Amino acid sequence: MSTRLHTISALVHNESGTLNRLSSLFRRRMFSLSSMNAGDCEQEGLARVTMVVEGDDGDLRQAVRQLNKLIDVIEVEDLSGNDSVQRELAFFQVNAGVESRRSILEIAQVMHCDVVHLEPESITLQATAEPSRIDQVVALLEPFGITQIVRSGLVAIRVKN
């Protein structure tokens, strides 16, 4: 079976040890976790966690079942399909002297990045996009010299039922 990235979303009780338990499960069962993102949600005391897991369909099935078995977990869904929207937030700090600033701003505009901070020798950009698009921005900015990249990892939402 072929390996690919899967996006899983879990609704969990937000208690002592919850995130520890989730990450422990991935480590212990040798599922490869490429990102995990947690935050409050619409229900008090609960959190929603988006995880990106690399593996084949069998790994995904096991990961979902093992997650479901955790007492903290209320429900788990696979959000890899078309009925979900997925985004990642990223910051890029790029070297930007007088000569290169204009070119960088052009790229930012075309790629829908915001300028969040300006210094005489650098620009800090923010992008919110699908991961592939963020990779693209990285590739475009690389020639100027990127001094810092901060990526949030994926969050995803089901938009159709």
Place this chain on the structure above:
Amino acid sequence: MNTRSGAEIVMASLVRQGVDTIFGYPGGVVLPLYDEMLNWPQVKHVLVRHEQCAAHMADGYARATGKVGVCLATSGPGATNLVTGIATAMMDSIPMVALTGNVNSWAIGTDAFQETDIQGITIPITKHNYLVQNVADLPHVLEEAFYLANSGRKGPVLVDIPKDVFTALTGADFPNEVQRRGYKPSADLNPLSFQRAAHLLKEAKKPIVIAGAGVIWSDTSDALRELAEKCDLPVISTLLGLGNIDRNDTRSLGMMGMHGEFVGTRAVQEADLVIGIGMRWDDRLTGKVNGFAPKAKLIHFDIDPSEFSKVVETEVVVPGDLAKSLPEFVANADSKTNAEWWTEIRAWQRANPIVVPDDKKFVARHVLHKLNELTNADAYVSTDVGQHQMWTAQLYKFRNPYQLLTSGGLGTMGFGFPAAMGAAFAHPGKEVWAVVGDGGFQMTLQELQTAVENNLDVKICLINNGFLGMVRQWQEMFYDNRQSHVSMGSPDYGKLAEAYGVTFFRCSSRDEVEDTIQRARKAKGPVLCEFLVEMEENVFPMIAAGKSNDDIITDPLLKQHELVEAGK
């Protein structure tokens, strides 16, 4: 509602849950609880000599009763000493509640004296765990802990309680009902799965059942027997499943797998349908997975959906609690007979029994064979881990659920003796034997003192072969018999028993076995029987780790047996 302290709530919770015995060891942060305990004579506290054994005793208590076992330790080293016992319970899905004290809540995270992150440490080896930071949470946490431990696929739950939570007061009371959103003890039944399973069974010419401990914990032995009778099915038990069907039932084939009986292992290789019931296709059972049951379709009954397709691909899965699914399946299945299949099975069985040697040598098998006979296969029997464990599984004809206590999943040496003690505390007046090796016994024998103090009726069948026998066997078979650190010295067990004040019998020949066992059976209180057996005996059959079940190595003694069978 009056206000109560955290310590009072813990004791009240135990009483509420019907816990009559707990196993523990005191220390600084649990002082408030130990002080409170004096006011609750209805809960017996057994003072162990090492916290690992508190966990094993609670585990043994649970395995012998089906009820939740409870152990208790102080923070830091007390808590970490529980770890092996909790992991043992986790691997075998044993209902247990482990209570630990921790440093004052305001000191947590400061590396305070005897602080350890026992919640973090036990995350992978508990079904769930808690750190209680507020006394008002304690009643519902304890209620939930017992509920989780004992529902669905059972397992150990740890509750870590800071010292100040024991002393803090609260008006909070126990909830009338535990509800944990998102926790589903067992999956819903799928009516279609019964029909599909029943259809496969109807079509099958060579069906066989492998029944695990799920049958025991769901109290469905009767349904299993009905199924076997109605559909004329041979039934294999997993190691942990022994007792789920009476071993003397004509349809029981005993255990299969790495050291299982030839007949079951062979039959699964030839079967066209294997029905796994409350078991999890452990590697000790399947051997190399892609050589397992090559001709068979597989049906899998289990309460835990994460076991489906984890190891093997199955044709039909039957989710849900066996207490509901198994009777439902029995009702759905058409009765049938499998006479030709049985003829094949009986031939394998006749030609490949577990051999109890008939020559002059004195071996462990003589002891276990006699123990089975003299106790009428009706005692509670625990084992430690190693050769003696496999011989017990092969030769003791377990009749009932909850009768065998053995560490299957984790294979924890040192488990046997304290687990038997747990059973003895649970069943006063019943016959309880611990079958142990000289290696494993030396890991936890300090509990002799605990047994003596409680005048506990527990009998130890110590199989002394002067070796870490099972490891020596592997070195003999797979490492050119290069013996590396497997020779095991022992103290003079007679003197040891005398020092502890334990009744002692030593037996060094076959002729004395019966007498030794009978004297031990008549004696009151703890009894240690040392059997000085042949040093280099091997367990057969054997399937080497990672090999297919087709590559079963049978007992060399079988050759002689064939000659006897043939009347030569």
